[in-house]
Amino acid sequence: MSLLSFVIICALPLEYNAVSLLYQYGHATSDTNLYTTRQIGKHNVLFPGLKFAFFAGVCGGTPKYPEIGDEILLGGVVISKTAVGYDFGRQNPGSFVCKDTLDDNLGRPNRDICSLLASYLHKHHGLSPYVCEDCNRFPHSIFKMAHDTIIRLGRIASGDIVMKSEEHRETLVQNEKVISFQMESAGIWDEGVSDYADSHKNNQWQDFAVLMSASTIKALLERYIGTKRRR
Numbered sequence: 001m002s003l004l005s006f007v008i009i010c011a012l013p014l015e016y017n018a019v020s021l022l023y024q025y026g027h028a029t030s031d032t033n034l035y036t037t038r039q040i041g042k043h044n045v046l047f048p049g050l051k052f053a054f055f056a057g058v059c060g061g062t063p064k065y066p067e068i069g070d071e072i073l074l075g076g077v078v079i080s081k082t083a084v085g086y087d088f089g090r091q092n093p094g095s096f097v098c099k100d101t102l103d104d105n106l107g108r109p110n111r112d113i114c115s116l117l118a119s120y121l122h123k124h125h126g127l128s129p130y131v132c133e134d135c136n137r138f139p140h141s142i143f144k145m146a147h148d149t150i151i152r153l154g155r156i157a158s159g160d161i162v163m164k165s166e167e168h169r170e171t172l173v174q175n176e177k178v179i180s181f182q183m184e185s186a187g188i189w190d191e192g193v194s195d196y197a198d199s200h201k202n203n204q205w206q207d208f209a210v211l212m213s214a215s216t217i218k219a220l221l222e223r224y225i226g227t228k229r230r231r
Helices: 013-020 101-106 111-118 139-147 166-176 206-223
Strands: 006-010 039-040 042-044 052-061 077-085 089-092 095-098 151-158 178-182 188-195
Touching: 006 013, 013 052, 013 206, 039 206, 077 178, 077 206, 089 101, 151 166, 166 178, 178 188, 188 206
Parallel strands: 006 052, 052 188, 077 151, 151 178
Antiparallel strands: 039 042, 052 178, 077 188, 089 095
16 A cells, blocks of 8 residues: 555546446455555555646536647546636736635645646647637537547646636636636545536536546656655
């Protein structure tokens, strides 16, 4: 158990089912607690010697990456760099101001996390400027693009309220520069975009998005070298 340094947390059964498909083998244990021990790549995935906590699953995304303007497609994956609580802050007359409490409490990602995320960073090419109203006009093109999963890194918004308002979503995107919305707590979010956090929210993309999330975690763990544990 002391060699186990990763935990993957899933909020929904379909998220757990997707992650379970990546397991290579398990470890026998006499522990009476209910959890599953597995290995992905060269890494044991459980505790107590944890370095990383991954959240695998689905989230609501923003259609465009803040400031840059690149698309965030349904079925794509977002990975967190920092987090902000969008339901925690101050309600001023005519506006709600988020507090950066999650960022302050969590601090900056440690060296291992920065190294893990930096190992992925690269430039994407050849995106087309599709927007919401064009989604049903080019089904074959969108389906083809969805197979080439695009991963975005950025700030995640987390809260206890399901985001289903385009107006509120865009306000948070502009003010907080977030790229996705979800309802779990602190860790490395690695989640597939299954909707755009607006009134069109549905489950149509959930299965595909959660598989992309699980596959991205596997790819990250297989590339991660890490540091030797002290004895």
